[in-house]
Amino acid sequence: MSGTTTTQRMPSYLEYKGRFKGLAGWLLSTDHKRIALLYLYSQITFFLAGVVMGIFMKIELMAPGQQIMGPATYNALFTVHGLTMIFLFIIPGLAASFGNFFLPIMIGAKDVAFPKLNLFSWYLFMGGAIIVLIGIFTGDGPPDTGWTFYAPYSLKTNTNVVLTVFGAFVLGFSSVLTGLNFIVTIHQMRAPGMGFFRMPLFIWAMYGTSWIQLLATPVVGITFIMVIFDRVMGIGFFDPAKGGDPILFQHLFWIYSHPAVYIMILPAMGAITEIITTFSNRVVFGYKAIAMSSLAIAFVGYLVWGHHMFTSGMSDTARLVFSLLTFLVAIPSAIKVFNWSATMYKGSIDLQPPFWWAMAFLFVFMIGGLTGLVLGSVATDVHVHDTMFVVAHFHYIVFGGAGLAFFAALHYWFPKMWGKMYNKKVANIGLLILFIGFNTLYFPMFILGIMGMPRRYYDYLPEFATPNLISTVGSWILALGLIIVIVNLLRAKKAPPEIIDNPWNGRTLEWKIQSPPTLENFEEIPVIDHGPYDLIKE
Amino acid sequence: MEEHKTHISSYGNHLFVLLCLITLTTITVAITSVQLGAFNTTAAMIIASTKAAIVLLYFMHLKFDEKIFRFMVTLVLAIYVVVIVITFFDYLYR
Amino acid sequence: MEHNATTLSTHEHYDPVGAKLGMWLFIFTEMLLFGALFIVYSVYRYRHPVEFHLANQELNVTIGFINTVILLISSATVAMSITAMQKGNKKLTMIFLLITLLLAVVFLINKYFEWGAKIHHGIYPGSEFLLSLSHGDILFFGLYFFMTGLHAIHIIVGMVILIWVFVRVKQGRVNINRYALLENGGLYWHLVDLIWIFLFPLFYLIH
Known part of the structure; x- marks a missing residue:
């Protein structure tokens, strides 16, 4: 394949004039790249809304006693913060945005298998989001159950649970259809010569993710519907007064919601693999091990849900089984981390912003992962269950893991998506501030948890004051870093286009086409005759 | 093909x-x-x-179809059975 | 097909295996949707064996049996409509599809009378009479209405799909060369049958 820079440049997917112009050209486009950007913009909007809510919560927790809001408002706020961040930002996460954009390109296809279904999924996503929003602002106020909707409280509270839960159901449907689309795309649309073991590892991660989306989401979907029927018709599936078992709700909820963590983190790990390989200028170490570990995480991750319920009244046998299975997940996760380290070993590392983001990811993800072991073991979990320790662990994994990887991917693929480069120095400064802020914000929560501060309270005893204050200051630093990062990217987006088809010396297929890609990605479908990361002189 | x-x-x-x-x-x-x-x-x-x-x-x-379908159906049913078994680790021993 | 430039790829592009794979994946989600309900059922039956046994006596085995047979026949006719299509017999395909739809309607009518009788006796979710019964009864009938109701919704969705397929066959857009849509409609209909195969013994045949 020759470099595309010298050949004539085609109009990119951004400039392409289809049947519809302007906004309709976006809202009715079945081009996977435009749909990816629709997801990206909506997700980032929701993310920023969630950040603002988080900052208000931290202000409330700045000092003991009531600061800016009462307990009821605080309950609603942490529920809506959780709902927004989880269902609207990080579960679609890297899969819906970067997956949509790069999955077809990286396997040498012109689009996903079902382009119309893809657009429909986005509409379902927005529809679900709007239903959730309506649920928050109408009726008797936003739900105050926490994003977990635990029965029987979710059956008894007067707040607007029904609409919100229904919105979550619709969002789940969107997620299922996206997963379905990706699996068929991967099976049917790989370029000639690209066997399963010549796929980039991001695709392997997406494959595992899609299966989880497909197999786990229906379980929570029907559970949510049962909650609605319990509330509206008083059936009593989860109502102990009518014989229902609230712990069964927790089982069904976590059968989805634990794998959901892997829906968030697997594509993140995939993106990190791409970044580390590219900037180490080495063939990835242990390709098959990483590919298989993605599937292993998806599979084992499906069977460990009970570790969220160690104190809920499950049988001891179940607690031990779940604890054992939980520790098994550490194996494929560690395989990934070791292979990343081995890939960097003796590599000629190019210290570009995406690589720094990946390093930041590794650092916080390790802390998150290791503290996960504390929670996976029954004896220690009982001690820190429902304390701030869990909150800290969760944010280290989901924000520090999936969230940072989201930004790593954004910085990595930004030049490809818009054909422009951001200011690298500012990007690094923004990351540094964000990284400091992140650890200042969440690390004290580990200590608070060990000290015994419970989660989900708007007030606390005076002895918890200092770490809480540090944590609140951290949230401001984090917000500052975030602002720098985002403003930097927005400014780059406005800059005049340059020709940067392959700024990082990437070796996967997306770097062999022009930036931004054309409507059909490839002038002619490439024929693959080597592994995805082989170093080949062009 | x-x-x-x-x-x-x-x-x-x-x-x-x-x-x-x-x-x-x-x-x-x-x-x-x-x-x-x-x-x-x-x-x-x-x-x-x-x-x-x-x-x-x-x-x-x-x-009669491609083997992949049989494989997938078996896998999905197997996962489902495992989920039931694990759930009953709770209820059988409670 | 929204883009002019993609017409050549999407219009000419016909991938029956891909389409079928998509349908199977969707069927997996349906299986797990009902799978979750079967878990709920088995947990509550395990905890209330006697009540489930007694509550089951209220259900009419004959109607359940007739409905089972109806669904099995309809499954066979859908399968035969595919055979007819593969042999290029458009008319027979349409006849088989019509028989299937007819059987679906009969199934729903039976269901209507069955439910109607229960509701007439004051047994429906949240009814005062039901709530005065034991926990096991409440859960049994809650599950009965919820699961058979959800199944009935799937019957209706399946009927809509089959009507759509019927129209496409009539227009000739589903034909001997490209009949993936017919196959997928059939697959969905078999799924509905598959679920009923388990619902029937679990609700009607506890003795």
Whole structure:
């Protein structure tokens, strides 16, 4: 394949004039790249809304006693913060945005298998989001159950649970259809010569993710519907007064919601693999091990849900089984981390912003992962269950893991998506501030948890004051870093286009086409005759 | 890829499968109307699974389609069974 | 097909295996949707064996049996409509599809009378009479209405799909060369049958 820079440049997917112009050209486009950007913009909007809510919560927790809001408002706020961040930002996460954009390109296809279904999924996503929003602002106020909707409280509270839960159901449907689309795309649309073991590892991660989306989401979907029927018709599936078992709700909820963590983190790990390989200028170490570990995480991750319920009244046998299975997940996760380290070993590392983001990811993800072991073991979990320790662990994994990887991917693929480069120095400064802020914000929560501060309270005893204050200051630093990062990217987006088809010396297929890609990605479908990361002189 | 010949099941074949399914249904009703205690449920579930397997293999064409479909269905059912078993680690020992 | 430039790829592009794979994946989600309900059922039956046994006596085995047979026949006719299509017999395909739809309607009518009788006796979710019964009864009938109701919704969705397929066959857009849509409609219909195969013994045949 020759470099595309010298050949004539085609109009990119951004400039392409289809049947519809302007906004309709976006809202009715079945081009996977435009749909990816629709997801990206909506997700980032929701993310920023969630950040603002988080900052208000931290202000409330700045000092003991009531600061800016009462307990009821605080309950609603942490529920809506959780709902927004989880269902609207990080579960679609890297899969819906970067997956949509790069999955077809990286396997040498012109689009996903079902382009119309893809657009429909986005509409379902927005529809679900709007239903959730309506649920928050109408009726008797936003739900105050926490994003977990635990029965029987979710059956008894007067707040607007029904609409919100229904919105979550619709969002789940969107997620299922996206997963379905990706699996068929991967099976049917790989370029000639690209066997399963010549796929980039991001695709392997997406494959595992899609299966989880497909197999786990229906379980929570029907559970949510049962909650609605319990509330509206008083059936009593989860109502102990009518014989229902609230712990069964927790089982069904976590059968989805634990794998959901892997829906968030697997594509993140995939993106990190791409970044580390590219900037180490080495063939990835242990390709098959990483590919298989993605599937292993998806599979084992499906069977460990009970570790969220160690104190809920499950049988001891179940607690031990779940604890054992939980520790098994550490194996494929560690395989990934070791292979990343081995890939960097003796590599000629190019210290570009995406690589720094990946390093930041590794650092916080390790802390998150290791503290996960504390929670996976029954004896220690009982001690820190429902304390701030869990909150800290969760944010280290989901924000520090999936969230940072989201930004790593954004910085990595930004030049490809818009054909422009951001200011690298500012990007690094923004990351540094964000990284400091992140650890200042969440690390004290580990200590608070060990000290015994419970989660989900708007007030606390005076002895918890200092770490809480540090944590609140951290949230401001984090917000500052975030602002720098985002403003930097927005400014780059406005800059005049340059020709940067392959700024990082990437070796996967997306770097062999022009930036931004054309409507059909490839002038002619490439024929693959080597592994995805082989170093080949062009 | 070469267009491989698609398998066409005959009408008679479908009718025979249908006959088997109805016979099995009748057997279940007959068996469960006799008092056999816990065995009733076991028998009913075994017969139901057999019927499901017949529908999957013949009506849903798994027997003749690409192997990948059979593989996926087996895998999904296996995962589902494991989930049930793990759930009952709670309820059986509570 | 929204883009002019993609017409050549999407219009000419016909991938029956891909389409079928998509349908199977969707069927997996349906299986797990009902799978979750079967877990709920088995947990509550395990905890209330006697009540489930007694509550089951209220259900009419004959109607259940008839409905089972109806669904099995309809499954066979859908399968035969595919055979007819593969042999190029458009008319027979349409006849088989019509028979299937007719059987579906009969199934729903039966269901209507069955439910109607229960509701007439004051047994429906949240009814005062039901709530005065034991926990096991409440859960049994809650599950009965919820699961058979959800199944009935799937019957209706399946009917809509089959009507759509019927129209496409009539227009000739589903034909001997490209009949993936017919196959997928059939697959969905078999799924509905598959679920009923388990619902029937679990609700009607506890003795």
